[in-house]
Amino acid sequence: MISKENIIKRFVSYVVIDTESDSNSKTTPSTKKQWDLANKLADELKAIGMHDVSIDENAYIMATLPSNVAHDVPTIGFISHFDTSPDFTGANVRPQIIDNYNGKDIVLNASENIILSPDYFEDLHLYKGQTLITTDGTTLLGADDKAGICEIVSAMEYLIKHPEIKHGTIRVGFTPDEEIGRGAHKFDVDKFGAEWAYTMDGSQIGELEYENFNAAGAVVKVKGKIVHPGYAKGKMINSMYIAQEFINSLPRMETPEHTEGYQGFFHLHNMKGNVEETVLEYIIRDHDRKHFEARKAVMENLTVELNEQYGREVISIEINDQYYNMKEKVEPVMHIVDIAEEAMKQVGITPIIKAIRGGTDGSQLSYKGLPCPNIFAGGHNFHGRYEYVPVESMIKATEVICKIAELTAKKYKV
Template sequence: MISKEHIIKRFVSYVTIDTESDPTSNTTPSTKKQWDLANKLADELKSIGMQDVTIDENAYIMATLPSNVKHKVPVIGFISHFDTSPDFTGSNVKPQIIEKYNGKDIVLNKAENIILSPDYFDDLLQYKGQTLITTDGTTLLGADDKAGICEIVSAMEYLINNPEIEHGKIRVGFTPDEEIGRGAHKFDVKKFGADWAYTMDGSQIGELEYENFNAAGAVVKVKGKIVHPGYAKGKMINSMYIAQEFINSLPRMETPEHTDGYQGFFHLHDIHGNVEETTLQYIIRDHDKKHFEARKEVMVKLTNELNSQYGKEVIVTEIKDQYYNMKEKVEPVMHIVDIAEEAMKQLNIEPLIKAIRGGTDGSQLSYMGLPCPNIFAGGHNFHGRYEYVPVESMIKATEVICKIAELTAKKK
């Protein structure tokens, strides 16, 4: 049995190390502080008995648990990322342990009146009676994806300490910079050497995902012309007004706050401007490849229309693809999803097979030759002060890893 206290201690030791990534940096990892946890993880993998532990010049960590059976078994992998999102501070994280959650409001920070309430976050009620780890209301928690790392390390430790559980060769990998879309960019798939892998990077217990968004980023630069406002008639071009036209011309209801399930969106996530120049930054998302391409074309067409309207090039739009739906690469090897689903069922976990409204390292890795579905890590409300994770969910995720290893090693 995996100890609750052991899981809590390990998880807290990870989240109290600041590993926030930086999208403006050109280095890998994007922040030096990610090395603090990377080096700790490499040392910890060695200490629990993992073999072939490596950490490269970009902080990618890999390690091996050798097979303990004589028959041939596919090599499987488990992958998580150790950076945290730059959306909210991950500095000076102070986790709070809520034993036997009573289903009521949780005061995260009394001084600032920050409350984690089931009236707003109704998922909390699933975990009544369980042990929750929350923030103190001033930082994110980092369960995305330090819960996943905790579960992988704990599973490997459990398998090492319980050699009667049969398994094939297992590879583990921990990556930097996933939160800024670069987690798989320098991942050496050939060196990893697995037939397939699983990212432990999902949310609530039971999640099993092999579909994700197709994703692109768009930078829209609007050019204006500044002159003295007292003499501006017929001369001034206010880039902010043109930017407003661009924003208002996109479908208002096709935004993150108005969509769910398989619905895609345009998301304006950053805007900076003055009369002379305004820059809009969008992300474009859709599960369907044709719809994804159509969304990009909408932005290109709108750019051309506004330039035509003003009789000059007032807008330049640059669109770059970021990642694609892994479904195309996983469907030909659906047995890897079936194994994970069966593992959950054997552990009395109801599988929640659904599409990710986002992306994981697994989406990029699948296109790099490593099919890589995503499994729950247990956390909720990622990237903000209301993030929490039930300890029981982390224990179950750890058990799922062990069960997948066991099922994969069974002779057919």
């Protein structure tokens, strides 16, 4: 059995280390503090008995659990990221452990009246009677993706201590900067040496995902002219008004708060402006590649139309693709999804096969030649003060990793 106490102790030791990444940084990792956990993880992998433990100049960590069978088995991998999102502070995380959750409101922070309520977060109803780890309401928790790291390390430790479980060679990899879209940028797929891998970076217990958004980022710059407002008639051009025209010309209902499932969106996530210049930052998402390209074209055409309307270049746009739907790369090797699905069933989990409304390191790694479906890590409400993770979900994820290793060895036994 996977030790509940060890899972809690290991996970808490990770989340109290601040590893928030920074999209404005040009270094890898993007923040020096990510090294604090990276070095700890490298030492821990050595301590539990992993082989070939390495940490490179960019803080990418890799290690090997050698095969314990005589027959040839494909090398498989498990990957998670150790940075946390810059959307909400990850400094001074003080996790709270709620034993035998009673299904009612959880007071995260009495002084600030911050409540984690099943009336709003209905998924809490799934975990009545279980042990939850929450925030204190002032930070995120970091289950995205320190839960995944905890599960991978715990699974490797369990397999080392239980050699009766037969498996082929297993590689593990931990990456920085996933939350800012760079987690796979400097990941050396050849060095990793696996035929396929799984990211442990999903949410609800049972999730198994091999489809994700196609993704791009767009920066829209609007130029205005500032003159004294008392003498501005016919002279002033207020860039904020033109920016407002741009915003209002995009489909209002095709935004994150109005879409679900396979529906794509335009998301204005940052804006900064004055009369002279306004900058809008968007992300563009769609599962369908044709629709994705059409969304980019809508923004480009709107830019052209506004420039024609004003008779000069008042607006410019730069769009950069970020990642693509891994489905194209995983479907030709669907047996890797089938193994994960069977592993879940064998440990008593009902698989929930769904598309990711986001992306993981696995989406980029799949296009670098390492097919990489995504498996649940157990957390909920990522990137904010209401984040929590059921300990029982982390235990089950650890069991799934062990079972995937076992089933893969069995599948290739002659």
